[in-house]
Amino acid sequence: MSPKNNTKNLQIEDGAERSKPILHQKAREIQPYGKIAKLPIALDEKVCAESVENLNQILADTMTLRDLYKKHHWQVAGHTFYQLHLLFDKHYGEQDELVDTIAERIQLLGGISLAMAADVAETTIIARPPRGREEAPVQISRLLEAHETILKEARTMAGQADDAGDDGTNDLLVSDVIRKNELQVWFLAEHLVDVPLVRAANG
Numbered sequence: 001m002s003p004k005n006n007t008k009n010l011q012i013e014d015g016a017e018r019s020k021p022i023l024h025q026k027a028r029e030i031q032p033y034g035k036i037a038k039l040p041i042a043l044d045e046k047v048c049a050e051s052v053e054n055l056n057q058i059l060a061d062t063m064t065l066r067d068l069y070k071k072h073h074w075q076v077a078g079h080t081f082y083q084l085h086l087l088f089d090k091h092y093g094e095q096d097e098l099v100d101t102i103a104e105r106i107q108l109l110g111g112i113s114l115a116m117a118a119d120v121a122e123t124t125i126i127a128r129p130p131r132g133r134e135e136a137p138v139q140i141s142r143l144l145e146a147h148e149t150i151l152k153e154a155r156t157m158a159g160q161a162d163d164a165g166d167d168g169t170n171d172l173l174v175s176d177v178i179r180k181n182e183l184q185v186w187f188l189a190e191h192l193v194d195v196p197l198v199r200a201a202n203g
């Protein structure tokens with residue numbers, strides 16, 4: 001083989017080698033959970049850490065409420081099946097948007113957002129529902145309780161963020177989390193008002 005051909009073969013082998021995927025790679029985490037990787041956003045690290053901790057609690061509870069909506073979207077039964085099936089999925093989608101907004105704010109504050117189901121299950125304060133199906137009024141009651149849990153903590157945390165000067169977190173909690181949850185509560189709660197469907201009660 002001439003030296004020229006040899007060089008060519010080496011180049012081909014080299015090229016193929018470089019295009020092979022490098023599998024089963026492992027390394028230490030680049031940031032442990034609970035530590036802040038401070039970004040230049042003119043907020044103290046202590047303020048960022050406090051907001052991250054609060055937002056991760058809201059995130060875990062919002063993910064749980066989101067998934068509760070999907071469970072009920074699939075499992076709802078009865079005369080109001082179709083409208084509740086659609087409403088539950090609409091609220092699921094809106095909660096899913098909130099999840100992304102909250103998680104990305106945690107990251108921009110230099111924190112790490114919770115992501116996986118097992119970590120969410122360990123963190124949420126919303127009661128675990130049974131695996132089986134429940135009646136629609138029970139599903140709605142369960143959702144309303146979860147909303148109120150989130151609203152209560154969001155109001156407290158919004159005040160804390162305001163006091164600490166973290167306007168972005170305060171705005172997210174008030175404009176996104178609180179307003180969206182309040183609106184969804186209204187749409188749910190009206191389903192539990194016991195009014196006649198056809199004949200007026202005192203007609």
Ligand SMILES: [Fe+2]
Binds near residue numbers: 073089
């Ligand atoms: Fe669906």
